Amino acid sequence: MEQLINELKLQIKEALNLEELTMEEFDENAPLFGEDGIGLDSIDVLEIIVLLEKQYGIRLNNPAEGKAIFQSVNTIAQYVQANRKK
Amino acid sequence: MKTEGQQWAGTTYGNGWMHKWLIRMLRYIDTRVLYTFVAVFVIPVCLLLNPSRSIAYRYFRRRIGYGRLKSAWKTYVNHCLFGQVVIDKFAMYAGKKFDVQIENYEQFQSLATRKEGFVQLSAHIGNYEIAGYSLISRDKAFNALVFAGEKDSVMQNRNRMFADTNIKMIAIRPDMSHLFEIDKALAGGEIVSMPADRINGSPKNIEHDFLGAKARFPLGPFSIATMRELDVLAVNVMKTSLGSYKIYVTPLFYDKGASRQEQIKQLSKAYVAELEKRVRQYPAQWYNYFEFWQEG
Numbered sequence: 001m002e003q004l005i006n007e008l009k010l011q012i013k014e015a016l017n018l019e020e021l022t023m024e025e026f027d028e029n030a031p032l033f034g035e036d037g038i039g040l041d042s043i044d045v046l047e048i049i050v051l052l053e054k055q056y057g058i059r060l061n062n063p064a065e066g067k068a069i070f071q072s073v074n075t076i077a078q079y080v081q082a083n084r085k086k
Numbered sequence: 087m088k089t090e091g092q093q094w095a096g097t098t099y100g101n102g103w104m105h106k107w108l109i110r111m112l113r114y115i116d117t118r119v120l121y122t123f124v125a126v127f128v129i130p131v132c133l134l135l136n137p138s139r140s141i142a143y144r145y146f147r148r149r150i151g152y153g154r155l156k157s158a159w160k161t162y163v164n165h166c167l168f169g170q171v172v173i174d175k176f177a178m179y180a181g182k183k184f185d186v187q188i189e190n191y192e193q194f195q196s197l198a199t200r201k202e203g204f205v206q207l208s209a210h211i212g213n214y215e216i217a218g219y220s221l222i223s224r225d226k227a228f229n230a231l232v233f234a235g236e237k238d239s240v241m242q243n244r245n246r247m248f249a250d251t252n253i254k255m256i257a258i259r260p261d262m263s264h265l266f267e268i269d270k271a272l273a274g275g276e277i278v279s280m281p282a283d284r285i286n287g288s289p290k291n292i293e294h295d296f297l298g299a300k301a302r303f304p305l306g307p308f309s310i311a312t313m314r315e316l317d318v319l320a321v322n323v324m325k326t327s328l329g330s331y332k333i334y335v336t337p338l339f340y341d342k343g344a345s346r347q348e349q350i351k352q353l354s355k356a357y358v359a360e361l362e363k364r365v366r367q368y369p370a371q372w373y374n375y376f377e378f379w380q381e382g
Contacts (some may be wrong), residue, residue, distance in 0.1 A: 012366075015346070017346070017347060030116045031352055040320045041263050041287075041288045041289070041290065042265055042287055042288050042306075043288045043290055043305060043309050043310075044267060045262055045265055046265045046268065046309070046313065047309070047313060049265065049266070049269050050269065050313045050314065053273070059273070060163060060266065061266060062264075062266070063262060063263035063269055066262065066266060067261070067262075
């Protein structure tokens with residue numbers, strides 16, 4: 001799981017061009033949205049949706065499901081582990 | 087990064103009752119009668135009361151380079167034309183047909199016959215709604231991104247008009263459900279159309295030189311297009327006479343082998359260049375009534 005979390009952090013950092021955020025600062029439990037967390041917005045979510053499809057073969061179609069998945073890197077990792085196709 | 091004043095309510099002016107009344111009236115009255123009424127009685131009042139007057143005037147003075155008198159006259163013409171395109175939109179809901187010419191239709195056709203989806207980028211110039219949706223494909227669904235805050239009467243008319251077509255509306259919503267719909271449509275080889283000249287929702291933006299000054303454009307549309315390295319068309323629909331429109335279809339190129347950031351930069355630059363070309367061609371059809379440029 002730890003390996004998957006680090007892999008996801010790296011992929012998200014690269015996809016969203018989060019150069020200023022170091023791997024040490026990137027807390028897997030921090031909320032992805034809002035000023036208290038990583039501060040991502042709606043466009044970033046779409047980037048992550050495409051990333052999950054390309055890297056893990058996961059197609060996300062349900063917005064209600066998305067809200068729970070995109071809480072933090074940790075929740076994304078749990079979802080990927082349970083649903084990955086590659 | 088969103089600049090002060092660079093905001094838009096995301097809705098058509100007027101209330102639902104006014105819209106219904108207007109559509110009913112346009113079933114019987116020639117649009118030219120309403121154009122004249124609006125030009126003589128409505129626009130002068132609007133110009134006195136609305137801050138759009140000084141915004142449009144500054145646009146003609148500083149960005150187009152007109153003299154004081156010409157800028158003042160063109161501000162009036164611009165507001166009259168805006169009134170006309172709004173009337174035309176409701177006339178279309180009332181069943182009126184306009185003459186529509188399409189430049190570069192083969193560019194649309196060539197993408198529409200491919201398996202992959204593609205993106206159409208529009209702007210708030212001319213009147214996209216009146217003819218943008220006539221660029222449809224029999225085999226490919228067309229998804230138009232619209233503001234969820236739009237009046238029910240406008241949305242109901244859109245839904246009624248497009249009920250028997252493969253045109254769908256994706257409303258921008260706070261729960262981000264529209265992102266799932268956009269992704270699903272593009273992954274499924276469909277067309278997604280969205281405006282790329284107003285920052286709405288995500289504040290992320292990219293700055294470009296536009297008509298001689300720095301202006302900010304939303305990052306979202308360019309980010310969405312390059313995410314799946316899709317082909318992109320700029321589609322602008324300009325009013326050419328009282329009853330006719332011309333659709334300009336222009337492919338926008340970017341290096342699909344470059345980094346994402348570079349792709350976004352190239353694509354947005356191509357979009358801005360095409361927008362500048364059309365605005366210079368039809369300067370009076372610019373309808374972004376907010377402080378668009380980063381000027382001192």
